[in-house]
Ligand code: HEM
C-alpha cells in the first residue's frame with residue numbers, strides 16, 4: 001500500500017486526527033504548566049522569566065511551526081471528515097437515537113472544534129501576535145528587560161467579555177478532549193481493553209483538570225486573586 | 228410473566244422502491260398478545276392488510292432466531308428495538324404496553340438504499356467480505372483440527388468477533404453510517420488466527436478500500452454501534468483494525 005492510499009483512506013485520515021490530536025494535547029501540558037507560574041503571586045516575575053526562556057529556545061521555535069501546522073491539519077482534516085460523514089445519510093431518522101449509546105459531545109466534535117478554533121483566533125490576537133510580531137511592553141527584572149506578558153494578561157483579562165469567551169473556550173476544550181483523548185489512542189490502533197479503561201479515566205481527569213486550570217487563569221486575574 | 232393483550236399504534240415507513248420517496252403510514256393494531264414476537268405482530272398486520280386488498284409491509288427476515296442478521300428494523304429510535312444485545316426477531320411484544328405508539332423505520336444509510344418499505348440493500352457488506360474477508364485453504368486431505376495450536380485467549384477473542392451476523396445495526400446506529408464495527412469484527416475474527424496470517428495485510432487494506440468505495444463513513448469512536456450490536460462486538464475491534472491498517476501501511480514495500 002502506498003502512503004498516498006493510506007492517508008486518503010478513511011482509516012488513514014483518522015490516524016492523522018489521532019496523531020495531531022495527541023500532539024496538541026502534549027502542547028497543552030507544557031502550556032498549562034508554564035502559565036500556572038502566574039499563581040506564584042510574585043507579580044509575574046516567575047511567569048515572565050519562564051515565557052522568556054521558552055521563547056528563546058530554538059527547539060521551541062521550531063516546534064511552534066509544527067504546532068501551527070498541526071492545528072491547521074487537525075482542524076481542516078476534522079472538518080472535512082465531519083462534512084463527509086454527514087453526507088453518508090441523506091434521509092435521516094424520524095426518531096433519532098439521541099444520547100442512547102453515545103454521549104452528546106462525542107457526536108459534536110466538529111462543532112466543539114470550531115468553537116475552539118474561534119477561541120484560538122481571539123487568543124492569537126490577544127497574545128501570540130503581540131508577543132511574536134507587534135511587540136509587548138518591557139519590564140525590568142534583575143536589571144534585565146523582559147516582555148511583560150504578565151502585564152498583558154492582566155490588561156486583557158480586565159475585560160469581562162474576554163474572560164467569558166476564554167471560559168467558554170475552555171469548556172469546549174474540556175468536552176472535545178473527553179471524547180478526543182481516548183479516541184486518539186484508538187485511532188492509532190491501541191486496543192488493549194485493560195489499558196483503554198485507564199486511558200478513558202485518565203482522559204476524563206486530564207480534560208477537566210487542564211481545561212479547568214486554563215479557565216481559572218482569566219478568572220483569577222479578573223477577580224484579583226493574583227497580583 | 229403475566230400474559231396480556233394490548234392495542235397499539237404503528238407508524239411504519241412505506242416506500243414503493245429505491246427511486247420513489249417514502250412516507251410514514253399509521254396503523255392501529257388491536258388485541259396484540261404479549262407473547263407474540265415483534266415480527267409476528269407485523270405478520271398479523273400484514274394478513275389484515277392483504278385481506279383488505281392492500282399491500283403488506285415488506286421486511287427482511289429469515290431464521291427468526293437471532294442468527295442470520297436479516298431482520299433489520301429501526302424501532303423507536305434504536306436498531307433492533309429496546310432490548311440490549313437483541314435482534315428484531317427476538318424482540319417480544321411484552322416490551323410494550325397498551326396504548327404505545329411504535330415508529331418503525333428502515334436502516335438509514337446511503338450505502339444501504341431502501342429496496343421497499345423496511346427492506347434495505349445490504350449487498351455492500353457482501354462486497355466488503357469478498358474484498359478480503361476470507362482465508363486460503365489448500366485442498367487435499369483434511370488437516371487434523373488440532374494440528375495448529377491457537378492460544379486460548381486469541382481463539383476466544385476471534386470467536387467473539389466471529390459472532391457478527393452482518394445485520395448492519397452498527398451502520399444504522401452510527402451518526403457517520405460507518406461500517407467499521409462490522410468490518411473490524413471480520414478482520415479480527417480472521418487475523419487473530421494462524422490460518423488468517425497469510426492474507427493479514429492485504430485483507431485489511433482491501434476491505435477498507437472497498438468500504439470507502441461503498442460510501443460508508445469513518446469511525447469517530449462514539450460507541451453507538453457497540454451499544455446496539457446484537458452480538459456485543461466491542462468497539463476495541465475497530466481500534467484493532469486501525470492498528471492492523473497502520474502496520475500494513477508501515478510494512479508494505481511499495
Ligand atoms: C488544542 C486544540 C485541540 C486539541 C488538543 C484537539 C484534540 C483532539 C483529539 C485528541 C481528537 C481525537 C482524534 C481521534 O479521534 O483520533 C480530536 C478530534 C477532533 N477534532 Fe480536535 N483538538 C483541538 C482542536 C480542534 C480544532 C480547532 C478543530 C476544528 C476546527 C478540531 C476538530 C476535531 C474534530 C472534527 C475531531 C473528530 C474527528 C473524527 O473523529 O472524525 N479540533 N481532537
Ligand code: FES
Pocket residue numbers: 287288289290291292293294295296297298314315316317
Ligand atoms: S431473522 Fe435471523 S436474525 Fe432476525
